[in-house]
Amino acid sequence: MSARSSLLAVEAIDVHYGHRRSRTQVLDRVSLHVEPGEIVGLIGESGSGKTTVARAILGLVGVSSGGISVDGEPVTARSRAQQRRLRRRGVVQYVFQDPLRSLDGDWTVGDSIAEPLRIRGGLSRAEVTERVRAYAERSKVALELLERYPAELSGGQRQRVAIARALITEPRLLLLDEPVSALDAATRVRIIEALTELRAEGIGMLYISHDLGSVAGVSDRTVVLRQGRVVESGPTRQVVTAPEHPYTRLLVGSAPLLSGQSLTREERDELRAALAG
Ligand SMILES: Nc1ncnc2c1ncn2[C@@H]1O[C@H](COP(=O)(O)OP(=O)(O)OP(=O)(O)O)[C@@H](O)[C@H]1O
Ligand SMILES: [Mg+2]
Known part of the structure; x- marks a missing residue:
């Protein structure tokens, strides 16, 4: 382990919803990291637990095991009052799925x-x-x-x-939940441009989407979530060009722009332009 701590470190978290009989596990040992100036894509189908990851980072839902830290400071070990204070400082901000x-x-x-x-x-x-x-x-x-x-x-x-x-x-860390999914192509491009500028300023971002195509255009690394578990993670280029898990292969196969592509910087720009229609 390096001495430097990640901007965001999510370490093997479990999250459950409901009580007693209705208690169901939604996240199972989920881990991911975001460094300053990095966009990490979190992808997975509807119901896989993506929004729950964001809610856990914000302290809006408790974890039953594992831990989360922002800038080396534990989020999950804190009391509710401490979590509220952390949210107030505005180090972490979020854009919800439904604005x-x-x-x-x-x-x-x-x-x-x-x-x-x-x-x-x-x-x-x-x-x-x-x-x-x-x-x-x-x-x-x-x-x-x-x-x-x-x-x-x-x-x-x-x-x-x-x-x-x-x-x-x-904020130093921005959580974006499907930030462009509901938008037309031109607006999408403007928002993605704004995010790319922020990355250049050193803000770290967790970019949540069900659509691998839209994540691949902007993210440096990609984490694939399936039924509450991380099935694959790595540099986006590697995840897209050499997916290891069958589920990731399925996602790549169903994103026509991605299949068989090896993404250089130019290709990524091209892909971004293509995604914009
Ligand atoms: N407050 C809640 N109480 C109980 N179950 C919940 C609650 N919120 C979400 N769930 C369940 O947890 C699972 C994960 O939900 P989550 O919202 O994290 O999925 P998601 O990956 O963001 O999906 P989508 O792409 O549709 O937004 C789903 O099965 C959902 O029904
Ligand atoms: Mg969601």
């Missing part, structure tokens, strides 16, 4: 983007407003949208608002 869940319908877009800053405290009203405008621009949210309510936005606009909200505390 309506990250945004309060009764709040304007501007207030939603500002919320993580207000929770953390320490800034004046004017400073908050300034930061909101800066991060809206950065996430390609038009400033006139800041006065609107989430219901008055398109799906793509909502997703960009959710990203602005996640970035405003300058």
